[in-house]
Amino acid sequence: xxxxxxxxxxxxxxxxxxxxxxxxxxxxxxxxxxxxxxxxxxxxxxxxxxxxxxxxxxxxxxxxxxxxxxxxxxxxxxxxxxxxxxxxxxxxxxxxxxxxxxxxxxxxxxxxxxxxxxxxxxxxxxxxxxxxxxxxxxxxxxxxxxxxxxxxxxxxxxxxxxxxxxxxxxxxxxxxxxxxxxxxxxxxxxxxxxxxxxxxxxxxxxxxxxxxxxxxxxxxxxxxxxxxxxxxxxxxxxxxxxxxxxxxxxxxxxxxxxxxxxxxxxxxxxxxxxxxxxx
Amino acid sequence: xxxxxxxxxxxxxxxxxxxxxxxxxxxxxxxxxxxxxxxxxxxxxxxxxxxxxxxxxxxxxxxxxxxxxxxxxxxxxxxxxxxxxxxxxxxxxxxxxxxxxxxxxxxxxxxxxxxxxxxxxxxxxxxxxxxxxxxxxxxxxxxxxxxxxxxxxxxxxxxxxxxxxxxxxxxxxxxxxxxxxxxxxxxxxxxxxxxxxxxxxxxxxxxxxxxxxxxxxxxxxxxxxxxxxxxxxxxxxxxxxxxxxxxxxxxxxxxxxxxxxxxxxxxxxxxxxxxxxxx
Numbered sequence: 020x021x022x023x024x025x026x027x028x029x030x031x032x033x034x035x036x037x038x039x040x041x042x043x044x045x046x047x048x049x050x051x052x053x054x055x056x057x058x059x060x061x062x063x064x065x066x067x068x069x070x071x072x073x074x075x076x077x078x079x080x081x082x083x084x085x086x087x088x089x090x091x092x093x094x095x096x097x098x099x100x101x102x103x104x105x106x107x108x109x110x111x112x113x114x115x116x117x118x119x120x121x122x123x124x125x126x127x128x129x130x131x132x133x134x135x136x137x138x139x140x141x142x143x144x145x146x147x148x149x150x151x152x153x154x155x156x157x158x159x160x161x162x163x164x165x166x167x168x169x170x171x172x173x174x175x176x177x178x179x180x181x182x183x184x185x186x187x188x189x190x191x192x193x194x195x196x197x198x199x200x201x202x203x204x205x206x207x208x209x210x211x212x213x214x215x216x217x218x219x220x221x222x223x224x225x226x227x228x229x230x231x232x233x234x235x236x237x238x239x240x241x242x243x244x245x246x247x248x249x250x251x252x253x254x255x256x257x258x259x260x261x262x263x264x265x266x267x268x269x270x271x272x273x274x275x276x277x278x279x280x281x282x283x284x285x286x287x288x289x290x291x292x293x294x295x296x297x298x
Numbered sequence: 299x300x301x302x303x304x305x306x307x308x309x310x311x312x313x314x315x316x317x318x319x320x321x322x323x324x325x326x327x328x329x330x331x332x333x334x335x336x337x338x339x340x341x342x343x344x345x346x347x348x349x350x351x352x353x354x355x356x357x358x359x360x361x362x363x364x365x366x367x368x369x370x371x372x373x374x375x376x377x378x379x380x381x382x383x384x385x386x387x388x389x390x391x392x393x394x395x396x397x398x399x400x401x402x403x404x405x406x407x408x409x410x411x412x413x414x415x416x417x418x419x420x421x422x423x424x425x426x427x428x429x430x431x432x433x434x435x436x437x438x439x440x441x442x443x444x445x446x447x448x449x450x451x452x453x454x455x456x457x458x459x460x461x462x463x464x465x466x467x468x469x470x471x472x473x474x475x476x477x478x479x480x481x482x483x484x485x486x487x488x489x490x491x492x493x494x495x496x497x498x499x500x501x502x503x504x505x506x507x508x509x510x511x512x513x514x515x516x517x518x519x520x521x522x523x524x525x526x527x528x529x530x531x532x533x534x535x536x537x538x539x540x541x542x543x544x545x546x547x548x549x550x551x552x553x554x555x556x557x558x559x560x561x562x563x564x565x566x567x568x569x570x571x572x573x574x575x576x577x
């Protein structure tokens with residue numbers, strides 16, 4: 020996420036110099052070799068000094084420590100953002116770690132991603148055409164929010180602003196629950212004696228449905244734990260919808276089964292996301 | 299499915315003449331125009347007379363009537379197949395409709411399909427590399443099963459033979475349940491006041507997960523009703539897996555959440571289907 024942001028900013032001519040931090044020698048060298056960074060440092064504070072735009076692209080659980088490390092070196096007026104998939108926990112971490120400098124922090128969630136992560140896969144086109152959700156805290160300076168909005172827009176993104184809670188509710192519904200369902204479907208299969216035989220027969224429908232089940236366990240553990248309450252709300256909604264199908268099947272009620280499917284099929288067909296790119 | 303089968307057979311040089319039946323003038327004309335058929339007739343019995351290979355590619359609910367119409371005109375020794383997605387109901391329909399001629403019937407399920415149906419989308423490559431499941435009835439002549447096996451293999455398919463029940467259990471797990479989950483997930487969204495707002499934020503993960511929710515309601519009603527018992531078995535397995543996640547979330551047990559995700563992620567990553575083609 021961070022590498023792609025650096026490449027996109029450079030291509031758009033929005034930055035003079037990009038400095039990066041990573042604790043890994045290999046990652047720093049790779050970022051320099053690929054032209055993602057102009058300088059790469061092993062200290063987050065050294066890397067951040069003098070920057071007027073900072074992006075923290077770390078696992079959600081590392082956000083608080085990263086923000087704390089930045090507090091002492093954050094330039095007045097600099098814009099600070101993250102890219103985390105949950106936002107209430109990030110806001111809370113920022114409130115603890117940033118103190119007064121929270122005015123400079125605009126929590127951000129770009130709805131983009133690849134199956135593969137790491138600077139080796141950094142891609143200047145990653146954010147082109149995607150949505151970015153900003154969830155400014157109560158203390159965030161509106162001028163910083165406006166600057167964040169202009170910046171992501173300049174990278175070709177559609178930008179929306181909402182509360183961290185509205186963000187987390189929505190993503191529990193359209194991202195976290197689908198992931199949990201895909202994980203649960205894989206586990207339900209492997210829990211059965213015939214699971215491996217069943218899997219050997221699966222086709223393209225199953226492939227697409229279960230693609231997100233291959234996601235990174237540590238990343239998704241953090242997302243699920245951070246958004247626990249909203250995920251449970253969505254799981255309850257799902258179980259209710261599933262039980263409506265089960266009841267109709269048990270009652271041998273073909274008309275209700277068809278009407279439940281029609282409702283879903285019409286809603287999916289009307290959904291406007293262009294299905295062209297697979298990312 | 300039928301049109302693609304005709305084109306594939308022609309290209310492989312396995313047929314001299316392909317005759318088709320459709321009650322629709324437009325469909326018959328389109329099949330002739332596209333070179334899918336050499337002759338197209340409005341009567342199933344007339345179309346079938348003299349054929350030594352017959353494929354019934356109709357909605358599952360129409361199978362029994364189609365087989366009954368073929369019984370009187372089926373040539374001795376001719377091979378008769380279907381392409382239905384459920385097999386116990388097809389075997390039962392054949393037992394009722396075909397009488398002694400059931401020896402010539404080899405129920406088949408090619409695991410292939412497109413978002414779009416109809417002769418306009420017939421594709422000689424549709425079956426290339428896909429799996430075909432044969433579920434011969436107790437009365438099917440083994441020579442006909444062998445012939446069916448050779449035929450699909452010649453079209454580039456991997457062919458497997460199993461009982462109709464084994465087929466229906468497996469497909470309840472890897473196809474019918476994923477469809478029901480995708481339908482239920484769409485319905486769970488639209489049942490919420492904020493559903494439309496949530497959907498507007500959904501990204502590529504949701505797109506792939508929910509692709510099968512756009513499937514045809516009448517087709518899937520028939521599949522669900524025909525495989526009701528096995529679908530309910532799989533739905534119970536899924537709910538159990540889902541409740542394991544919910545319990546770990548409620549208990550604030552991050553280690554169990556991670557281990558449930560790891561298990562799913564490892565199983566999905568080890569699944570061998572090549573993800574190259576999207577069909």
